[in-house]
Amino acid sequence: MSDLEAQVPTAFDPFADANAEDSGAGTKDYVHIRIQQRNGRKSLTTVQGLKKEFSYNKILKDLKKEFCCNGTVVQDHELGQVIQLQGDQRKNVSSFLVQAGIVKKEHIKIHGF
Numbered sequence: 001m002s003d004l005e006a007q008v009p010t011a012f013d014p015f016a017d018a019n020a021e022d023s024g025a026g027t028k029d030y031v032h033i034r035i036q037q038r039n040g041r042k043s044l045t046t047v048q049g050l051k052k053e054f055s056y057n058k059i060l061k062d063l064k065k066e067f068c069c070n071g072t073v074v075q076d077h078e079l080g081q082v083i084q085l086q087g088d089q090r091k092n093v094s095s096f097l098v099q100a101g102i103v104k105k106e107h108i109k110i111h112g113f
Helices: 002-006 056-067 090-099
Strands: 031-037 043-048 071-076 080-086 108-110
Touching: 031 090, 043 090, 056 071, 056 080, 056 090, 090 108
Parallel strands: 031 108
Antiparallel strands: 031 043, 043 080, 071 080
């Protein structure tokens, strides 16, 4: 019976790296850019982990103007302030943050499909 239990395959958890403590998710030294699927083909890009000394509203204003999309700053009790943008803007946002000198390229983690 113990041999049979040892051979039972376990289910693969695709979000295991995001839930692990050592994955860097939620740490302050990384900026996480994620995509969330809404209804149909609609999607939402979220940016979290920016330093508190930056003005989130000014960054959001520049992002909205640069990429012709709408967005908002949301206050989350666990994650702090999170920038949300309409559409899949992951690559655009990462290049914008690097070119503006807000974050170095090695401190950006892009998540999503």
